[in-house]
Amino acid sequence: MSQADAASLHVPVLAARCLDLLAPAIEREGAVLVDATLGMGGHTEAALRRFPALRVVGIDRDPQAIALATARLAPFADRFTAVRTTYDHIDDVAAEHGTGGLVEGVLMDLGVSSLQLDDAERGFAYAHDAPLDMRMDQSSGISAAELLATADEAELRRILRAYGEEKFAGRIAAALVRRRATDPVTRTGELVDIVRASIPAAARRTGGNPAKRTFQALRIAVNGELEVLERALPRAVEALAVGGRIVVESYQSLEDRAVKTVLARGATSSAPPDMPVEPETHRPYLRLLTRGAEEADAEERERNPRAASVRLRAAERLRPTPDHLRATPDQHHPTRPHRPRRNAA
Structure with missing residues (x-):
């Protein structure tokens, strides 16, 4: 598949809305955005075109996607870096490519990519x-x-x-x-x-x-999609600098539920309800940027059929996560992994 083929096949879902939500964080000089689900690079290309000072690090586990996106984004080679890994390593990616180990934006467009569906x-x-x-x-x-x-x-x-x-x-x-x-x-x-x-x-x-x-x-x-997602979400939040923003697009209820849980936890006070004064350490560390999950309008769904089931959620980082709310390694693995069991017969 050529660069032109990749660009014509992949119409990124709600690209303008995603960038509008990310803009206050990533339009700053020297900002870094992690596109945690690079795919064929549609969202990344839109971001690099709109924000001329932005650097983007794209993550994907699929070597074919990395190759196609890298070719498509060649005009932006000085501001784009591809990393082949699963996006639950987003904290490692941010530590290497961010400023002080933190980044200004995270974008996740979940599920199977256009490249994989169309092949x-x-x-x-x-x-x-x-x-x-x-x-x-x-x-x-x-x-x-x-x-x-x-x-x-x-x-x-x-x-x-x-x-x-x-x-x-x-x-x-x-x-x-x-x-x-x-x-x-x-x-x-x-x-x-x-x-x-x-x-x-x-x-x-x-x-x-x-x-x-x-x-x-x-x-x-x-x-292992849900296991990877449930490890990635808290790590993505921790990778954000104060004032940074995360935008996540989900396409089925299991994904959206996981996203909602992590963002709502950060946007909710952890103080006991009967506490007369809310301590600083219990105040929310995220601010929700969407009212519930946003859906694509009729025009977007007609232009891009893959937008029909999208659910978009976003949040802004208000302050570092209090120590008592930081997830432990075990809490990053809440979903039982699949381990194939052979038939006794």
Whole structure:
């Protein structure tokens, strides 16, 4: 894929609104923005064009995304740096590239990228028959096909319920285990057929492709997306200088819930409700910049169909986090990780 192809394929969601929210922090001389989900570089390009003194550090685990974004952003090479890692290392990135270890802005555009969705061979899309992979970084980890071959029925059921909020998780998990006893599930088309056959006809008539939730669940499990997000969010807040801003775009309820929890915690006093005077150490360290989660308007959704499910939240850093509210390493890992369990048989 060429630089021009990347630019034409990737229309960043709510780019102008994201930059408006970040502007008071990143229009300053010497400001650094971490684009924690670089993808094909659409948001970063918009930021570099609008703010001529801004430096952007882009994070992505996908080497193909890093290569395409770097080519696309070549005109801004003196103000752009790409880092190949997962964005739960945002604190390390800020320590290396920020001022005094802190940055003025953080942008997260969560979920699967346009690059991954549009490349049928990556196995993210249920609309195209392809190898069942779903890894954002194909050089490491297990594929979705390997997950379906190794996880026992209880674990598959848990993944579908927890990550896909799939009502028929039990039926689908049982069908997958029956199928693999005679024939492994290795292609997206096979998975779609199994899911469709497992869901009652009445439930298939609404809500789009019945495999949507299963594909979401497997993608999240394969890439450890929620674990990475839940580690990344508090670290992103801690990476912000006072006056810095964070903007996060989510595309499904599990992501948005995690974002809401972390931002609301920072924007809420930690003083006991019966305390007559609020101590300085208990005052909020974040200020919410959006009223709830913002959605795309009709014009944006028509121009960019991927904006249909976006939920945008933002906050400003008011002061350092009090010591008693800093997350411990264990608290950065609240979601149970997936560990494939092989069938006893």
